[in-house]
Each structure stands twice: as C-alpha cells, then as structure tokens.
Amino acid sequence: STGDSWGIFTFLCAALCNLPALPALNCSEELGAGQSIQQTYDLTRYLEHQLRTLAGTYLNYLGPPFNEPDFNPPRLARAERVPSATVDLDLWRGLTDNARLAANYRAYSRLLCYLRVLDGQVGTAELRHRLAHFCASLQGLVLSIGGVMSSLGYPLPAGPAAPPAPPGAPAAPNDFLKKMDDFWLLKELQTWLWRSAKDFNRLKKKVPPAVVTLRLEARGF
Amino acid sequence: YERVGADVTMKCGSMDWDAAVTWTVNGTDIDESHLNGSYLILKNVGLSQSGQYACYEGSSWHLKYQTFLRVGTPPKEPVLMCRSNNYPKGFYCSWHLPTPTYIPNTFNISVVHGTKDMVCEKDATPKNRCHIRYIQLFSTVKYKVTLTVTNPLGKNFTTLTFDEFAIVKPDPPESVVAKPVPNNPRRLEVSWQNPSSWPEPESFPLKFFLRYRPLILDQWQHVELSDGTSHTITDAYAGKEYIIQVAAKDNDIGTWSDWSVAVHATPWTEEPKHLTTEAQITETTSASTSSFMAPPTTKICDKGAVVGSGAVAVCWTAGLVVAAYSVLFI
Numbered sequence: 001s002t003g004d005s006w007g008i009f010t011f012l013c014a015a016l017c018n019l020p021a022l023p024a025l026n027c028s029e030e031l032g033a034g035q036s037i038q039q040t041y042d043l044t045r046y047l048e049h050q051l052r053t054l055a056g057t058y059l060n061y062l063g064p065p066f067n068e069p070d071f072n073p074p075r076l077a078r079a080e081r082v083p084s085a086t087v088d089l090d091l092w093r094g095l096t097d098n099a100r101l102a103a104n105y106r107a108y109s110r111l112l113c114y115l116r117v118l119d120g121q122v123g124t125a126e127l128r129h130r131l132a133h134f135c136a137s138l139q140g141l142v143l144s145i146g147g148v149m150s151s152l153g154y155p156l157p158a159g160p161a162a163p164p165a166p167p168g169a170p171a172a173p174n175d176f177l178k179k180m181d182d183f184w185l186l187k188e189l190q191t192w193l194w195r196s197a198k199d200f201n202r203l204k205k206k207v208p209p210a211v212v213t214l215r216l217e218a219r220g221f
Numbered sequence: 222y223e224r225v226g227a228d229v230t231m232k233c234g235s236m237d238w239d240a241a242v243t244w245t246v247n248g249t250d251i252d253e254s255h256l257n258g259s260y261l262i263l264k265n266v267g268l269s270q271s272g273q274y275a276c277y278e279g280s281s282w283h284l285k286y287q288t289f290l291r292v293g294t295p296p297k298e299p300v301l302m303c304r305s306n307n308y309p310k311g312f313y314c315s316w317h318l319p320t321p322t323y324i325p326n327t328f329n330i331s332v333v334h335g336t337k338d339m340v341c342e343k344d345a346t347p348k349n350r351c352h353i354r355y356i357q358l359f360s361t362v363k364y365k366v367t368l369t370v371t372n373p374l375g376k377n378f379t380t381l382t383f384d385e386f387a388i389v390k391p392d393p394p395e396s397v398v399a400k401p402v403p404n405n406p407r408r409l410e411v412s413w414q415n416p417s418s419w420p421e422p423e424s425f426p427l428k429f430f431l432r433y434r435p436l437i438l439d440q441w442q443h444v445e446l447s448d449g450t451s452h453t454i455t456d457a458y459a460g461k462e463y464i465i466q467v468a469a470k471d472n473d474i475g476t477w478s479d480w481s482v483a484v485h486a487t488p489w490t491e492e493p494k495h496l497t498t499e500a501q502i503t504e505t506t507s508a509s510t511s512s513f514m515a516p517p518t519t520k521i522c523d524k525g526a527v528v529g530s531g532a533v534a535v536c537w538t539a540g541l542v543v544a545a546y547s548v549l550f551i
Binding site: 045048070072074075084085086087088089092184187188191192194195197198201202205 | 309355360362363426473474
C-alpha cells in the first residue's frame with residue numbers, strides 16, 4: 001500500500017542521510033584552508049563533468065520528452081522541495097563566507113539524499129553503477145566542504161535535515177510526475193555544481209591570508 | 222506600400238475612368254501606354270519604381286491625386302542572437318533581417334523568464350540591440366526571447382530559448398602584445414588583458430587559449446592557460462615572423478570568445494650590429510666580431526663556456542640560427 005511504501009521511503013532517507021554528517025576534521029587539519037578550497041573547487045568541476053554523462057544516460061532512460069534538448073517544462077510546486085541554486089544576485093554577492101559554505105553544504109547533503117533514493121529505485125545495472133559512483137563522489141564533496149568549514153572555524157550546519165519530505169506529503173502519484181521529479185533533481189544538481197564553482201572562486205580570493213600562512217609555517221616553509 | 226512584383230493600380234482620386242489625365246512620377250510624365258483610362262497600371266513593380274506619383278487633370282493641370290509609392294518586401298524571419306559577455310551582470314540580444322525590406326520596419330522584443338516578463342532595454346548604439354540585467358543568478362529556468370518584426374507589408378518573428386549558462390561568451394582579450402625576448406631566438410613573450418566588458422574577473426576568472434604559427438606555415442600551435450595574462454612561447458622557429466591570437470572563456474561555463482586581433486612578432490635574432498656588442502660583453506677576445514653570423518657564433522661555441530651553464534644553450538641556439546639561415550639561403 002502507499003502508506004507502507006511512503007514509510008519505507010522516509011526510513012530509507014533518514015538512514016542514508018545520516019551518513020554524510022561525519023565531520024572531516026582530520027583531513028582539514030593537514031591541509032591549509034586555501035588548499036582545501038582549491039580541492040573542493042576541483043571536486044565540483046569533476047562532479048559537473050561526471051554529471052553530464054550521468055544525466056545524459058538517465059534522461060535517456062526516462063525517455064522522451066525528458067531527453068529532448070529543448071524540453072522546458074514549467075516548474076511545479078512539488079519541485080520546490082529540491083534545494084535550488086537560484087539566488088538574488090546582490091544577495092549572492094553579499095553572502096558571508098560562512099553563509100556561502102553553509103548553503104553549499106546543506107544543498108549537497110540534501111541532493112545526495114535524494115540521489116541515494118533514486119539509486120535504490122533505478123532499473124538498469126549500468127545506471128545503478130553510475131549513480132553509485134556519482135553518489136560516492138558527491139559524498140566526497142560534502143565532506144570536503146565540511147572540512148573547509150571546520151578549518152575556517154565555522155560550525156557545520158545541523159545535520160543534512162530531516163528526510164526531504166514530511167511524511168504527509170505525497171510521493172509522486174504517477175509515473176510521469178515521478179520522472180519530472182527526477183528531471184528537476186538532475187537540473188538543480190547541475191546548476192548547483194555551476195554555482196559552486198563560482199562560490200569557491202570567491203572563497204579562494206577571500207580566504208584570510210593568516211590562516212594560510214599559519215599552515216605554511218607549521219610545515220616549515 | 223506595395224510588394225515587389227505586385228501589380229499596382231492607381232486611381233486618379235475621384236476622377237472617372239474615362240477622364241483625361243496625366244500621371245507623373247517624381248515630376249516626370251508617364252507614358253500613356255501605362256494607362257488604362259485614367260488608372261495608372263504598374264505591373265510587376267520593382268524597387269526603382271518607388272517615388273512620388275501624381276495625377277493631374279488633363280487640360281486644367283489641377284492636381285487631383287498624389288501618393289508616395291514605396292516598394293518593398295514583407296520581412297523574412299529575423300536573425301536573433303543573445304549573449305552574455307558581461308556575466309554575471311546580464312546579457313544582450315541583437316538582431317537583424319537577413320535581407321533588406323526597403324521599407325521601414327519596427328522590432329519588438331519580449332523576454333520571458335519562467336512566468337516573469339522582463340524588460341529588455343534598447344541600446345542607443347548600436348541599434349537593433351537591447352540588454353537585460355540579471356536579477357537572479359544560477360537559474361534553472363530557461364529564458365525565452367521572442368523578436369517580432371513588423372512592416373506595412375507583413376510581419377515575422379523568431380524565438381530563442383536558452384539557459385543562463387549557455388549564452389556566456391566573453392569578448393576577446395584586449396591589448397595583445399607580443400615581443401621578442403633579448404638573447405633568446407626561440408622565444409616570444411605574449412601578454413594581454415581581460416576584455417574590458419568582463420566586469421568581475423576576480424570572482425569570475427577567465428581562462429585563455431593562445432594560438433600561434435609562423436606566417437609561412439598553416440598549422441597552429443595551441444596553449445591553454447588557466448591562469449595569468451601572459452605566456453612565453455619557447456619553441457618558436459628562429460627568425461620567422463609569427464602570428465599570434467588569444468581567446469578567452471569563463472573558467473567554468475559558457476563558450477570561448479572570438480579570437481583577438483592578431484599580432485605579429487619575430488623572435489630576437491642576432492644581427493651583426495648586435496653581435497658586436499654581444500661579443501664584446503660575452504667574449505674576452507675581440508677577434509672577428511665584425512664578420513658574418515656564422516664565424517662569431519661558432520667562435521663562441523669553440524671558446525667554450527661563455528655564460529656559464531648557458532653556454533650549451535647558446536651553442537645550441539646558435540647552431541639553430543645557423544641552420545635557419547642556411548635554409549633561407551638554399
């Protein structure tokens with residue numbers, strides 16, 4: 001029954017979502033914050049590249065019209081659950097380093113969660129394999145961002161949130177809407193990766209030199 | 222207004238068909254063969270038949286009717302292009318008609334972002350261009366731009382739909398300068414600047430693509446640079462004039478700019494005049510410093526170490542210069 005499957009869904013997500021909450025303090029201590037930012041930036045570029053292949057395969061799996069290049073559906077209200085990278089330009093410019101990092105951390109934690117649920121449902125072995133690989137890389141990104149935040153002395157945002165949908169909200173009532181959910185998930189993920197590249201560019205320039213030199217001194221430069 | 226190729230019939234105002242009239246075009250009388258009674262018949266009008274037509278009553282030479290005929294065509298589908306060369310500030314769209322209509326056209330542009338209508342501000346110059354400022358960044362919703370062109374003979378339109386990231390294309394790098402490097406016959410120092418239209422290179426860094434070739438060859442060599450606005454070419458053919466261009470791209474999104482203006486440069490070569498001073502500086506002996514290329518350079522080699530560890534390089538580059546010049550003389 002739908003009640004049972006919804007319960008399983010929320011349980012699954014709760015279980016899977018607690019995984020990325022581990023802070024990566026050990027890693028960050030060794031690297032300077034500047035170097036971690038660079039690595040995180042590189043990770044977003046790598047993921048963006050990976051996603052292009054993954055999204056292509058997945059959208060083909062969904063079939064038309066999702067795999068058509070000019071598919072431009074209106075954004076349904078249900079798609080609002082997926083964290084969106086869209087932000088007011090002036091607001092984005094004015095974000096503090098902490099807020100900027102936290103937004104990325106929260107977004108990817110939740111996106112990872114959604115993706116993991118997808119992984120469990122997807123049909124072909126090839127897709128499962130690709131998704132699993134992507135999720136692993138995405139988890140690496142979340143940990144990397146967490147590492148940067150810790151090394152800069154910022155607290156990690158409270159857990160990757162509760163399961164993405166409150167138990168009362170309906171799961172996709174039909175196959176087409178489920179596919180729409182998947183489509184928007186991939187789109188937001190792609191946009192977040194583009195945004196993160198820009199976020200981390202800004203952070204690269206703004207990492208306080210004191211933090212970097214401290215690390216360099218410690219390494220005897 | 223009439224279409225090219227149409228048949229035009231002009232009536233002389235309220236005059237009867239069988240009235241005696243004279244038609245003129247731009248003041249010149251029109252031959253009676255074009256008349257059907259008092260009607261002027263123009264078959265298959267062409268552009269050259271545009272003009273001021275007037276009809277006068279036969280005997281009194283009263284002006285009975287006057288009109289300005291403009292021959293043109295209805296608009297073909299316009300060509301529309303949108304591009305963001307100033308990311309993240311916004312983007313601009315520019316348009317034109319593939320073929321002229323010869324009559325006045327009005328353009329109307331509309332930009333829709335999801336459910337929101339946006340205003341594209343028309344530019345004073347160039348005409349046929351408008352720009353939009355981004356309010357939101359990193360949008361997943363596509364922009365849809367519709368351009369409608371209307372003239373008295375018809376209308377047409379075209380639409381473009383795109384993502385924010387897809388249209389990012391910087392202007393080419395500016396102030397590209399290529400200089401030879403003294404004492405280095407195989408090097409060229411190239412430097413350039415970010416395009417001035419790119420507003421925030423610190424937060425939105427650009428990467429660059431350099432291409433160069435000697436004028437005499439067709440094949441380009443390429444270097445991609447993710448940092449900095451200068452590069453030293455170290456494998457130039459000695460003594461050959463080079464053509465060099467640079468292109469720019471946002472580090473992460475969009476497409477490459479067009480190639481910059483080409484600059485020409487030739488690597489440093491030893492000249493007899495130069496060699497005199499060089500030899501005096503680098504050699505302890507001053508024998509045969511005023512002769513041709515070959516002897517002094519081989520002499521430097523024979524003499525062994527000149528500039529310490531640079532000696533081998535000098536020998537090698539000198540040998541190459543000799544080889545290059547001997548090729549020229551073949």
